[in-house]
Amino acid sequence: MKVGVVGLGYVGLSIAIVFAEQGNTVIGVEVDGEKIEKLRKGIPTMFEPGIKEHLEKALPNLHISSDYSSLSETKFIYVAVPTPTVDGRIDLSHVEQAAISIKAACPQSVIVIKSTVVPGTAKKISRLTGMDVVSNPEFTREGHAIEDTLHPDRIILGAERQELMDELEALLGFSGAPILKASNEDAELIKYASNAYLATKISYANELAKLCEKVGCDIEVVTLGMGLDKRIGPQFLKPGPGWGGSCFPKDTQALVAFAGDNSSRLKIVEAAIDVNNQMVQHAITLIKEIAGGNLSEKRIGVLGIAFKEDTDDTRSSKSIELIERLFREERAQVNVYDPVAKYSGNCTKYESLSECVANSDIVVVATEWDGFRSALREVEKPILDLRRILDLKEYPGIYAIGLGRKGTGGSPMHSKVTS
Ligand SMILES: NC(=O)c1ccc[n+]([C@@H]2O[C@H](COP(=O)([O-])OP(=O)(O)OC[C@H]3O[C@@H](n4cnc5c(N)ncnc54)[C@H](O)[C@@H]3O)[C@@H](O)[C@H]2O)c1
Structure with a gap:
């Protein structure tokens, strides 16, 4: 499968590496030019046990760019950008910005939100872009990011359309972890x-x-x-x-x-x-x-x-x-x-x-x-x-x-x- 990952930080890089290692073609989009340069050369941008070896193995299938148009003809595009709190409330501006850029580059794709977001966010992004949005929150622990992505305790999916979750199940099935399919809001709240x-x-x-x-x-x-x-x-x-x-x-x-x-x-x-x-x-x-x-x-x-x-x-x-x-x-x-x-x-x-x-x-x-x-x-x-x-x-x-x-x-x- 061809998969997109927007935001190659702790979470995005880990899922991009694991998807690529599973034989998928992964397009990673990142705004930080220095990160892109390093990753293309196989230099890890964060400390994680074993990450260098995994990155080297993943690189033949992992294409990294700052250009959203490289995501064209990709069905599922993961969004793993920051969701900080500002004055104690979640700031969704990075997620919104990424979604708008995805819409401009490939409006037929499906956005999969990996970032931790409050209930109602997937619907908000769907209204903003007119696109399908699936929730797939991440539970990985730093220090075990690759291992946890390969072998999670459970996978939580949330969507309005069941068939989108069924398709994603095929992408995520390598782990053998139990999958809970729910509404977007339930999936979002499970993470928090x-x-x-x-x-x-x-x-x-x-x-x-x-x-x-x-x-x-x-x-x-x-x-x-x-x-x-x-x-x-x-x-x-x-x-x-x-x-x-x-x-x-x-x-x-x-x-x-x-x-x-x-x-x-x-x-x-x-x-x-x-x-x-x-x-x-x-x-x-x-x-x-x-x-x-x-x-x-x-x-x-x-x-x-x-x-x-x-x-x-x-x-x-x-x-x-x-x-x-x-x-x-x-x-x-x-x-x-x-x-x-x-x-x-x-x-x-x-x-x-x-x-x-x-x-x-x-x-x-x-x-x-x-x-x-x-x-x-x-x-x-x-x-x-x-x-x-x-x-x-x-x-x-x-x-x-x-x-x-x-x-x-x-x-x-x-x-x-x-x-
Ligand atoms: N770090 C964890 O252990 C962890 C675990 C579970 C969930 N999460 C959640 O995952 C999300 C990402 O966390 P993280 O720790 O990976 O963050 P991070 O800051 O390490 O990485 C985010 C990356 O997104 C890039 N980015 C920002 N805006 C972008 C845009 N518009 N287009 C492309 N790239 C963009 C940044 O340059 C950065 O490289 C957050 O919502 C976080 O709460 C994190």
Whole structure:
């Protein structure tokens, strides 16, 4: 099949690569000239494990251009452009702009919206262009983008015409994932409802983590016990400095605003956002406890800049909020290290973790990168483990504290699961 993909960012590039690898002819349209040049040469424009090899394999079937007319005679054109929030509401201007350009170049095609959009958007785009519009929201995780695109848990399709969803099923059938065919609006809301639920689960764990610190419980043990219940499950119960990234913060905000615009309130999602907004302040309080008060002129080494491991994406990263607040509000000197993410704010960036740690008085684990755990084993500095990656019994005598746990290192974690 010949397929179009408009917008070759984290989502668009991943689906374009996977469609091309499946033997489809893929036309990718992108407005960023630098991205186009790099991708044509097989140079990945984002960090994703294995992406270079996948891109090389896909390139013979993947044609990249800035010209929408290259999409002519393409039946399905995916739109994977940004949908940021502006003043707390979704901004659909990129989607609208892409749709107008598609209409001008190939009005007979069908627009498939991959971008995360509020219910009613597909109908709006259909009215704007007079074209058929299918909803096919994306659930991929950065750091697993190719793998998740190849093997999603489920595929959600929404359309007015059943036969369009049946045709798309043939394109997407390679994954073997269950497909739910629904209305455009249901498909659009499923995406938001899922993201808000996952964000809420993390906020719940974070709120419990703060209680654990007060009453002498350990959040890691508590969530381990909770997660063994199949009705709850272990995923997204890990505490941390709060959720960030390009999806949860903007999607929860957009959903709350959308509910408000429709005379509804999602109080649970509002509370999850509120809890999330307090987590960096909580981290600063813990760092101050370690420092014995004032952080002025203390050297704080923040490990991890990206919003999570295995990605270079720093959008709405809690780590960056922490770095900036330590510098601006606490007048600390901030050192940072991340294996792939870049940041040039108010901090000193180190190329090696050991150098960053050596030049810091207190070390903060802000991102769960593989490798941090073993690298920190030899470190004899106070550590605040915001991601709970360290087994604190391995740090006898070192002042290491974990989020959601009272006290310092040295006391063995005595809870384990036996089968
Ligand atoms: N990043 C994720 O993990 C993820 C997961 C699920 C859903 N989503 C959703 O997918 C959408 C895209 O997210 P992303 O992270 O891939 O964004 P991104 O910013 O990484 O990529 C978007 C790309 O679209 C290009 N673009 C913008 N306007 C264009 C236009 N008119 N024509 C052609 N190209 C255009 C940009 O240059 C950019 O390369 C958003 O709605 C997001 O909420 C993202």
